[in-house]
Amino acid sequence: MQEARFYQKTNGGAIKCLLCPWLCELNPGQTGVCKVRENISGTLFTHVYNQVAATGIDPIEKKPLYHFFPGKNILSIGEVGCNLHCSFCQNHSISQCSAKQFGGFRKTTPEQLVALALNAKNNVGVAYTYNEPFTFFEFMFDVARQAKSAGLKNVVVSNGYANPEPLKQLLPFIDAFNIDLKAFDTGFYKQQTKGNLASVLESLKTIAKNGNHLEITNLVIPGLNDDETTFEKMVRWISDELGPHVPLHLSRYFPKYKLNLSPTPTEKLEQLFQIANSHLKFVYLGNVNDKQHSSTFCTKCNSLLIERNRYEAKIVQMEFSGTCKICGTPAHIVME
Ligand code: SF4
Structure with missing residues (x-):
């Protein structure tokens, strides 16, 4: 403790x-x-300092981050606990469990995790993920500080439900975020997550304004957050407030935890993809086996820059600097 x-x-x-x-x-x-x-x-x-509930060496595409060191791995750690209570939680066995109930912790230290990350093959850094990392803020902060000193990158995968001051203190140590934007609807946040949308939007603006690499995930749940008009308002807001180059991952819902709806129809995902694509430069479909909608194309000449197959990424027509080999247009991809 x-x-x-x-x-x-x-x-x-x-x-x-x-x-x-x-x-x-x-x-x-x-x-x-x-x-x-x-x-x-x-x-x-x-109760969760120096403890981990889950670790793994994951492809960075699994976070998902498609524009940050494509093809690399990242040491991923998670604990237990979450400050949202989503009815559709995809990781509820650890996120909705209390620290006192959980019996599977492994004791570790920031030094041990940094050593593990440095020794792992093709590994770019440490990701704080699986459950909500802000609930283990102190440990995340200490690992991130040491990882950065050792030349590693830090990635946070979060619901964005944090207060401004802790977020601001963390920003200098974090290289990339993937933030869940679960809907653009205050009623949805209240009913389905028990949180509030405004705080998440504030976090997104703070991260974008500070210049950290940012990608967004939106889990599309049939009948709950797939209204096209509201969805279009959300992508317009992302474009206007955060920038049209921020990658958006539209993820297919499958029934989990308390919510037992049918999986998102792929036609619906395709329809929302088209709406998002008219406002944002980089839109992807996740949780589907679809190379076309998970690959990156040049926004100017449409050349295939990165071909993705599930979590595999193959760099095709892209320079190491992150620009298109054919026409030189930047693809807003962090490579070094
Ligand atoms: S305010 Fe503090 S104790 Fe309450 S949910 Fe948030 S992090 Fe946990």
């Missing part, structure tokens, strides 16, 4: 956690909504 950051003491041993928009007010003995931070005798502790 380690003392948590970002909280203030209030009255009679109570505390207020300032890490995420819930701003949980906790009396001694109480645990926050994320199920990993507890008020113990008037001090806020995190």
Whole structure:
């Protein structure tokens, strides 16, 4: 256990956690909504420092990041806990579990993880993923700082449900983010995730303004967030506020956790792809076996730059600098 950051003491041993928009007010003995931070005798502790629940060497395409070191691997770590409670959670066995209930932690340290990342083959850095990394902020921060000093890259895969101050303190150490934008609808966020859309949009703007590499994932759920008019508002907002070059991954829904709907029809994904493609330069389909919609093409001459097959990426007509070999147009791809 380690003392948590970002909280203030209030009255009679109570505390207020300032890490995420819930701003949980906790009396001694109480645990926050994320199920990993507890008020113990008037001090806020995190139960997940120096612990991992899941590790793996994943293709970076699996995060998904398509415009950041394509073809490389990344050491990926996750713990337990989440500050959203999505009915359709794809990782609920760890994200919706409390630190006290979970029996599968492995103890580790930032030094050990950095050594593992440095020794792994074709590995570009460390990704904080699988569950919501902001719930293990302190450990993520310490690993990221050491990884950066060792010349590694840091990647955060998050729901974006964080308060501005912790996010700002983390930004200098993070090279790339993939943020879930689950819908462009406050009612959807409230009912299906228990969070609020405005905080996620603020995080996205902060990341884009700071200049960190950013990609966005939108899980398309039939009947819940696939309305074309609302979807078009979302992609317009991404283009206007974050930039038309920000890659958008439209991911196919499959039934998981509490939500048991039919998988997203591929025709619907194709339809939303076309809408997104008229506002954004790089749109991809995920969770489908579709080379055409997961490959990268030059925005000017339409040459095939990167061919993707599931999580494999083959660089075709692209220079190491991330520009098209045929016409020299930048593809907004980070290669070094
Ligand atoms: S990080 Fe956890 S304890 Fe803190 S405000 Fe968010 S949900 Fe509550």
